[in-house]
Amino acid sequence: MQRGRILFPLFVFFPISYYSAIIKSVRKETQKKHLYPALSNKFENVGHVVGTLNGIEICNLDAIYIAPSGVQKERIKSEDLFIQDIQGRDLKLPPPSKALKKSQCTPLFMCAYTERNAGAVIHTHSKNAVLVTLLCDKEFKISQQEMIKGIWNPGLGRYNKYKEEIVVPIIENTCWESELEDSLRAAMHKYPNTSAILVRRHGIYVWGSTWEQTKAMCECYDYLMDLAVNMKQLNIPWHAVEWRP
Numbered sequence: 001m002q003r004g005r006i007l008f009p010l011f012v013f014f015p016i017s018y019y020s021a022i023i024k025s026v027r028k029e030t031q032k033k034h035l036y037p038a039l040s041n042k043f044e045n046v047g048h049v050v051g052t053l054n055g056i057e058i059c060n061l062d063a064i065y066i067a068p069s070g071v072q073k074e075r076i077k078s079e080d081l082f083i084q085d086i087q088g089r090d091l092k093l094p095p096p097s098k099a100l101k102k103s104q105c106t107p108l109f110m111c112a113y114t115e116r117n118a119g120a121v122i123h124t125h126s127k128n129a130v131l132v133t134l135l136c137d138k139e140f141k142i143s144q145q146e147m148i149k150g151i152w153n154p155g156l157g158r159y160n161k162y163k164e165e166i167v168v169p170i171i172e173n174t175c176w177e178s179e180l181e182d183s184l185r186a187a188m189h190k191y192p193n194t195s196a197i198l199v200r201r202h203g204i205y206v207w208g209s210t211w212e213q214t215k216a217m218c219e220c221y222d223y224l225m226d227l228a229v230n231m232k233q234l235n236i237p238w239h240a241v242e243w244r245p
């Protein structure tokens with residue numbers, strides 16, 4: 001089976017039927033260039049995407065498909081995609097007449113490819129992620145929640161257990177997204193057990209071995225952060241092991 005890598009920076013929940021359609025697209029090389037427009041349209045349809053600050057990159061071991069920046073994603077066509085290899089060499093560019101630029105997130109996604117051998121990365125500007133970065137200092141930590149079991153621990157090579165604590169590092173935001181590269185890479189090295197990194201007042205990067213796993217983890221992280229914000233409002237501690245009301 002061909003290995004597919006997808007990077008898309010806004011959080012979205014797919015209906016199961018659409019999920020299946022996407023999986024087929026990823027596995028067929030000839031259809032990959034059509035996946036990006038399909039996903040973009042789906043994002044727009046379900047109401048999770050507004051504006052142009054989002055994009056999708058799709059790649060396998062030979063080619064990385066990169067979204068243009070500053071384009072209404074529901075309008076992106078397959079010929080608008082940039083294609084490069086894992087070393088960053090351009091394999092195909094959009095028509096020059098369109099004057100498109102690569103997504104500003106590209107170097108950050110490449111970090112997950114090169115440092116973590118990721119198969120997919122999702123970057124979102126989730127409100128829950130942003131709120132958590134305003135409630136925590138350097139790390140978001142939570143334990144004893146069922147959804148923790150949906151988070152892969154790369155250091156241990158297995159999914160986390162219910163009673164284990166997940167620790168998500170928080171890095172500081174920068175004026176330009178591409179300037180996050182060094183701190184993102186440093187956090188990946190410092191926290192080998194994490195599958196995500198939060199960016200203060202900005203959002204979250206989540207990566208996994210496949211786009212399906214990455215999407216599922218993104219949903220788990222977002223659920224946990226949403227829950228954490230609500231727990232904070234109710235003065236319920238995030239990791240008190242023996243806590244009872």
Ligand SMILES: [Zn+2]
Pocket residue numbers: 123124125177202203
């Ligand atoms: Zn961003």
